[in-house]
Amino acid sequence: MALLRQEVDPSEVGLDAKALDRLDQRLADFVDEGRLPGFLVAVARGGRVAHLTAHGRRDLAAGLPVEADTLYRIYSMTKPVTSVAALILVEEGRLGLDDPVADHLPAFAEQRVYTGGSGAGLTTRPAEQPLLVRHLMTHTAGLTFAFYHCHPVDALYREAGLESAVLPGSDLAATVEAYARLPLQFEPGTQWNYSVATNVLGRIIEVVSGRPLDEFIAERIFRPLGMPDAGFQVTDEQAGRLAELYGDADDGGIEPIPGLPLSGRPRFLSGSGGMVATAYDVHRFSELLRRRGRLDGVRLLKAETVDLMTRNHLPGGADLRTFGSRPAHDEPGNDGVGFGLGVSVVTDPGRTQAPAGLGTYGWSGVATTTFWVDPSRDLSVQFLTQLRPKRSLKLYPELKRLVHEAVTD
Numbered sequence: 001m002a003l004l005r006q007e008v009d010p011s012e013v014g015l016d017a018k019a020l021d022r023l024d025q026r027l028a029d030f031v032d033e034g035r036l037p038g039f040l041v042a043v044a045r046g047g048r049v050a051h052l053t054a055h056g057r058r059d060l061a062a063g064l065p066v067e068a069d070t071l072y073r074i075y076s077m078t079k080p081v082t083s084v085a086a087l088i089l090v091e092e093g094r095l096g097l098d099d100p101v102a103d104h105l106p107a108f109a110e111q112r113v114y115t116g117g118s119g120a121g122l123t124t125r126p127a128e129q130p131l132l133v134r135h136l137m138t139h140t141a142g143l144t145f146a147f148y149h150c151h152p153v154d155a156l157y158r159e160a161g162l163e164s165a166v167l168p169g170s171d172l173a174a175t176v177e178a179y180a181r182l183p184l185q186f187e188p189g190t191q192w193n194y195s196v197a198t199n200v201l202g203r204i205i206e207v208v209s210g211r212p213l214d215e216f217i218a219e220r221i222f223r224p225l226g227m228p229d230a231g232f233q234v235t236d237e238q239a240g241r242l243a244e245l246y247g248d249a250d251d252g253g254i255e256p257i258p259g260l261p262l263s264g265r266p267r268f269l270s271g272s273g274g275m276v277a278t279a280y281d282v283h284r285f286s287e288l289l290r291r292r293g294r295l296d297g298v299r300l301l302k303a304e305t306v307d308l309m310t311r312n313h314l315p316g317g318a319d320l321r322t323f324g325s326r327p328a329h330d331e332p333g334n335d336g337v338g339f340g341l342g343v344s345v346v347t348d349p350g351r352t353q354a355p356a357g358l359g360t361y362g363w364s365g366v367a368t369t370t371f372w373v374d375p376s377r378d379l380s381v382q383f384l385t386q387l388r389p390k391r392s393l394k395l396y397p398e399l400k401r402l403v404h405e406a407v408t409d
Contacts, residue, residue, distance in 0.1 A: 002226065002228055002229075002278075002280045003068045003069055003280060004042060004049060004052060004068050004278070004279040004280040004283050005049065005052065005068070006049050006050065006051065006052045007048045007049045007050070008045075008048045008049070008050050009050070010043075010050045010051055010406070012050070013045035013046055013048060013050050014045060014407060014408050014409040015043065015045060015050050015051065015406045015407060015408065016405070016406045016407075016408050019402065019405045019406035020043065020051045020406050022402060022405070023041065023051075023399070023402040023403060023406065024041070024053045024055070026398060026402060027039055027041060027053075027055065027383075027395075027399070028055050028056075030393070030395065031055060031056040034252070034253040034254060035253075035254065035387075035393060036056065036254070036368075036385050036387055036393075036395075037056055037057050037058070037059075037060050037243075037244065037246050037254060037385065037386065037387065038054070038055055038056020038057045038058055038065070038066035038243075038385065039053075039054070039055055039056060039066060039383065039384065039385040040052075040053070040054045040055075040066055040068070040070065040279050040382075040383070040384045040385075041053050041381075041382070041383050041384075041399075042279055042283065042381070042382050043379070043380075043381050043403060043406070044283065044287075044379070044380045044381075045377075045378055045379055046378050047287055047290060047291070047380070049283070051406075052068070052279075054066040054067055054068060054070070058070045058241075058242075058243035058244060058386070059243065059244040060244065060246075060256075061244075061256070066243070067241075068278075068279060068280070069229075069241055069278055069280075070241055070242075070243050070278065070279075070384075071229060071234065071238055071241045071242040071243065071276050071277070071278055072242075072243055072276060072277060072278070072367070072369055072384045072385075072386055073243075073245060073259050073260050073262070073275075073276055073365070073367055073369075073386065074275050074276065074277050074282070074365045074367075074369050074384075075260075075273040075275075075365030075366045075367050075369065076272065076273050076363060076364065076365045076366060077275070077277075077282070077363055077364065077365045077369055077370070077371060078198075078270065078271060078272060078273050078274055078275040078365075079198045079271070079272060079273070079342050079363060080285070080289075080342045080343050080362075080363050081217060081221060081230075081271075081275060081285065082198050082201055082202050082205070082213075082217070082271035082272070082342065083137055083198070083201070083309065083341050083342025083343070084221060084285075084288075084300065084301065084309075084342070085205050085213075085216060085217050085220060085221060085271075086133070086137065086201055086204070086205055087301055087305050087309060087341065088220055088221075088300060088301065089205065089208050089209065090305070091301060091302060091305060094208050094209070095133065095204070095205075095208050096133065097132070097133050097134040097137070097341075098132055098133070098134060099132065099133045100130035100131065100132060101130070101131045101132065101133060101135075101136065101200065101204065102130060102131070104204045104207050104208060105176065105177075105180065105200070105203060105204060105207065107176070107177045107180035107181070108131055108180045108200075110126070111126075111127040111130075111131055111142075111180075111183075111184055111188075112124035112125060112126055112127060112183045112184070113125055113126070113127050113128075113142065113183060113184045113185075113186065113187055114151075114152065114153050114183045114184065114185055114186070117152065118152035118155065119152070119155070122152050122153075122156070122183075124183045127142075127184065127187060127188065128187055129187065129188060129189070130188070131184070131188045132188065132189075133201070133204065134313070134341070135188045135189055135197070136197040136198065136200050136201045136204075137197075137198075137201060137341040137342055138192070138313045138314070138339055138340070138341065139192055139193060139194050139195055139197055139339060140188060140189050140190070140191065140192055140193075140314075141184070141188055141193075141195065141197045141200070142184030142185050142186045142187065142188050142190075142191075142193070143179060143184065143185070143193070143195035143196050143197045143200070144157060144185050144193055144195045144196070144325075145157070145165060145194070145195055145196060146158045146162050146163045146164075146165070147163065148328045150327050150328050151185055151325070151328075153182065153183055153184070153185045156182050156183070157182060160178055160181070160182060161178075162175075162178060162179070162196075165196050165199065165270070165272065165273075166268045166270070169267070170267070170268065171267050171268055171269070172199065172202060172203050172206065172213065172268055172269050172270070172271075173203060173206075175199065175268060176199060176200050176203040179196055179199070179200060185325060186325065189315075191323060191324065191325045192314060192318075192320055192323045192324045192325065192329065192339060193324065193325035193328065193329070194328070194329070196272060197272075198271050198272040198342070199270055199271055199272045201271055202269065202270070202271025202272070203271075205271070206269075212269060213232075213269040213271055214231065214232040214233075214265070214269050218231065220300070221285075221300065222281075224298045224300060225284045225285065225288055225295055225298065225300070226284055226296070227277070227280075227281040227284050227285065228280075228281070229241075229276070229277060229278045229280070229281055230275060230276070230277040230278075230281040230285075231275065231276060232262075232265070232266060232269055232270075232274045232275060232276075233262050233263070233264060233265050233266060233276075234262040234263060234276060239263070241278075242262070242276065243385075243386040244256050244386060245257055245258070245259035245367060245386045245387075245388065246386060246387050246388070247387070247388045247389070247390065248389050248390040248391050254387060257388065259367075259386075260274065260276075262276060273365065273366070279382060279384055282371055282382045282384070283380075283382065286362075286371050286373055286380045286382065287380070288300060288301075289306055289309075289310065289343075289361070289373055290373045290375070290378075290380055292306045292307065293305060293306045308340075308341065309340050309341040309342065309343065310340050310341075310343060310345060310359070310361040310373075310375075311340055311345060311359075312338030312339065312340060312345045312347050313338070313339060313340055313341065314338045314339055317338065317347055318338065319334060319335060319336055319337050319338050319347055319348065319351075320334035320337050320338065320339060320344070321334035321335050321337075332353050333353045333396075333397075335348075335351040335352060335353065336348035336349065336350065336351030336352040337352060340361060342363070343361040343362055343363050344361060344362060344363055345359065345360070345361045346358060346359060346360040346361070353397050354396065354397040354398075354399075354400035354401050354404070355400060355401055355404035356372075356374065356400060356404075357374040357375070357376035357377050357379075358376055359374075359375050359376060360372055360373065360374040360375070360376070361373055361375075364396070366388055367385070367386050367387060367388050368383075368385050368386070368387045368388075368389065368393065368395065369382075369383065369384050369385065369386075370382070370383050370396060370399075371383075372400075377407055379403075379407065381399075381403055383395075383399055
């Protein structure tokens with residue numbers, strides 16, 4: 001076990017301590033109002049942690065506090081990790097961004113694309129171009145999620161038993177084959193739609209490497225980087241540090257809800273959202289990216305590979321709102337934000353919902369976890385809690401605004 005610690009006074013790295021106090025107070029308000037159980041927030045400049053606050057409870061009923069070593073389900077923050085794993089294989093020449101997915105997963109060889117209708121009247125046509133690995137990494141594959149409830153193909157996912165993105169009782173291989181039997185929403189590369197694509201990428205990693213996804217990521221990322229608690233399951237030793245997962249209650253407060261089954265090795269290894277991690281683990285991973293592929297003498301990726309990962313890949317400099325598959329992604333938070341290979345990328349700071357430097361990249365998880373790196377300010381931030389809200393918290397814009405206000409140079 002390793003602990004994230006404050007390493008430097010905020011003023012030494014161009015941060016205003018009073019502004020950071022305002023950040024803490026605003027986040028504490030969410031706890032005091034009963035809208036969050038607790039949180040950890042960390043702000044680093046030049047890789048040195050200048051602000052670290054843990055507040056509230058990781059388990060309300062047991063009265064256990066949030067601590068530096070608390071474990072969190074990071075859900076979709078798993079996706080950037082899976083993307084790094086895929087890029088390791090790309091650098092080794094074992095995988096190509098322009099490889100047809102069907103070269104590795106033959107079930108995708110004859111993809112069809114939605115053309116109209118719904119239910120029994122839904123019509124499709126053969127795809128005009130192959131689904132590529134880069135389409136998976138940029139979420140331009142034409143795949144979807146069952147929970148959107150805004151497109152006839154979403155309904156097909158629900159009918160196939162993919163409401164939670166996994167075929168009940170199945171492993172990654174069987175679930176990905178179930179995805180392949182369903183039509184794409186659109187021609188690959190023509191729209192952005194956040195989807196199950198990273199699960200497909202995870203299965204490709206397994207096929208190419210010849211190793212289960214959790215073993216490959218542990219051997220090639222977690223151990224070399226020194227991420228001791230990160231993984232796809234929680235050991236008996238770790239179990240007491242895992243934060244309880246909460247959701248919105250009918251009375252306006254929050255209540256415990258079921259989370260990922262983590263007590264043993266999962267049958268379904270989700271490269272899309274199956275990881276747990278501590279703040280220390282998240283910091284190590286974000287530092288790998290901030291330092292462009294090298295950390296403490298260990299190089300996992302070439303600098304140019306990280307640069308490729310963290311630049312916008314949407315055509316013509318489009319953002320998530322204009323290139324997104326509507327109505328699922330037609331929201332203000334997607335203005336001025338593009339997408340790289342597994343991370344969002346700020347392309348137009350003037351249009352973003354909250355202050356952000358050009359090229360800022362990162363990603364979030366459904367349990368209200370997030371991280372980002374702002375290269376223009378040499379700033380990295382993470383926020384961890386365990387809440388799957390039904391109601392909008394509007395927390396991220398405030399978090400980003402208050403961090404921005406703390407930067408003095």
